[in-house]
Amino acid sequence: MITFEGVTKQYPDGTVAVDDLHLTVPTGNTTVLVGSSGSGKTTALRMINRMVEPTGGRITIDGQDVRGQDPPVLRRSIGYVIQQAGLFPHRTVADNIATVPRLLGWSKSRARTRAHELLELVGLEPEHARRYPHQLSGGQQQRVGVARALAADPPVLLMDEPFSAVDPVVRAGLQDELLRLQAELHKTIVFVTHDIDEAVKLGDSIAVLRPGGRLAQVATPERLLAEPADDFVESFVGYDRGVRRLSFFPARHLRLRTDVIVTADQTAGEAGALARRLGEPWLLVVDAGRRPLGWVSADALDAAEGRRRLDSLELVGYGHVFTVSTDSLRAALDAAVLSPAGRAVGVADDGTVRGAVAQTELGAAIWSVGGDDEPPARDRAAAAGGAHE
Template sequence: MITFEGVTKQYPDGTVAVDDLNLTVPTGNTTVLVGSSGSGKTTALRMINRMVDPTGGRVTIDGQDVRGQDPPVLRRSIGYVIQQAGLFPHRTVADNIATVPRLLGWPRSRARTRAHELLELVGLEPEHARRYPHQLSGGQQQRVGVARALAADPPVLLMDEPFSAVDPVVRAGLQDELLRLQAELHKTIVFVTHDIDEAVKLGDSIAVLRPGGRLAQVATPERLLAEPADDFVESFVGYDRGVRRLSFFPARHLRLRTDVIVTADQTAQEAGTLARRLGEPWLLVVDSGRRPLGWVAAEALAATEGHRTLGTLDLVGYGHVFTVSTDSLRAALDAAVLSPAGRAVGVADDGTVRGAVAQTELGAAIWAVGGDDEPPAQDRAGGPSAAERAAARGGAHE
């Protein structure tokens, strides 16, 4: 556990970067410090590994004031990842990763073996070991940065906007990787970002800093989105917090319709009769393996020769699907909003169709979630921590 106890940092020019910070960072969790530029995030982070010393209060790790520890020794027990990775340009990837193990006096062969293990852990190919940083993409460099920080297996990992400089797609991949790693490693991570979506995705707990380095609120992501402590936090988390909050509610309780499912070998006449009987404007066509093919409109059926099979018609794309067991109401809503039929297709883990849900029915489910209810702990989308949420989803999509 890391604690900030009344911690203040005033720089020599008089700037108060962090003002009377009281915060507990639990062991084995990811705590995110979020705030706009200049709100003291980096300063707070660096007081943990003594790159900056406080001018008031104290920082402890497992009860020990960090100021009682020699900075170089302390830093070898704390991984540190920064934007642009901060790799040594004239050392190979393997040598970069082995930096701390070598400083700790590990024999060269053991350090090299460890470097290769870590390359694999962060999802890089073995042949990257011999390359130099400039021969890697930005996203690959960040992976090496994470590998280097983890090399000596430190219990604490400090990450200062590590993914801010890469494009959004690569960033999402790196975030997923971090969640996957954390589900395995359970490090005590302090992660700094100015991006509230990144904070919500990665944090077990989020500390919002306001300008002047004052703590505005500490809460779980759900709580922060449901109950911002004041106007500042409310504006910081954004106007669409209600929609984003849906990511904490599972889609598995949705009532899915199966009566609107038809197969590709059924005729237009059969389907048209069904659509009329149900009073449904759209039917979902699946193949013989129950995989989705697309939507067919009742109107289109009425205008089609009755003997034609549905598989021979131009179907309306079903957009993207949601996985019933692991996805959230947000994913289901997104799928419904993007679907030309206004309906989302829910699939099982193997991709076969479980059923469909229309925007209006989804609206009722979202309404039932209510304004201030906390999702029951056992009922949150995927599990109790950010990492476990990701592990349950397979880490691949949000």
């Protein structure tokens, strides 16, 4: 556990970068520091490994005041990842990763073995080991940066905007990798970002700093989106926080309709009768393997000759589907909003249709989530997944 106990940093020019910060970072959790530019995030982070010294208060790691520890020794027990990886340009990837193990006196061969293990852990190929940083993409360099920080298996990892220099797709991939690694390694991570979506995706808790280095709120992502403490936090998390909060509610509790499903070999007459009986404007057509083909409207069925098979009619695209077991209400809502029929198709893990849900029915489910309820369970996969493409 890391604690900030009334920590203040005033730089010599008088700037107060961090002001009386009280914060607990639980062991094995990811705590994300967010805030506008200049709100003291980097300063707070760097005080943990004594790259910056506080001018007031104290920081402890597992009860030990960091000031009682020799900075170089302290830093070897704390992994540090920064923007653009900060790799040594004239050292190979393997040598970059082996930096701390070598400083700790590991033999060359042990450090090299460890470097190869870590390359695999962060999803890079063994042949990357001999390359130099400039021979890697930005995303690959960030992976090496993470591998280097993890090399000596430090219990604590400090990450200062580690993914902000890469494009959004690579960034999302790196975030997923970090979630995967953290599920395995359970490091105590302090992660700095400007990006509230990144914070919501990665954080077990989020600390929002306001200008002047004061803590505005610390809460779980769900709580922060549900109940911002004040106008500053509310504007920081964004006014679409209600929709984003749906990421924490799994779609598997949705009641899906199966009565609106028809198969491609049925006739327009049969389907039209069904649509009339149900009073439904749309039916979902699936193939023999129960994969979605598209929507057919009641009007189109009425207009079609009764004996025509449904697969000979022009169907309306079903847009993208959501996976019932892993996706969130947000993904289901997104699928319904983007669907020309106003309905989302929920599928099983194997892609077969489980059922459909209309925007209005989703509205009822979202309503029952309410403003104040805790999500049924923290569903990181759903929260991280967003819309299923």
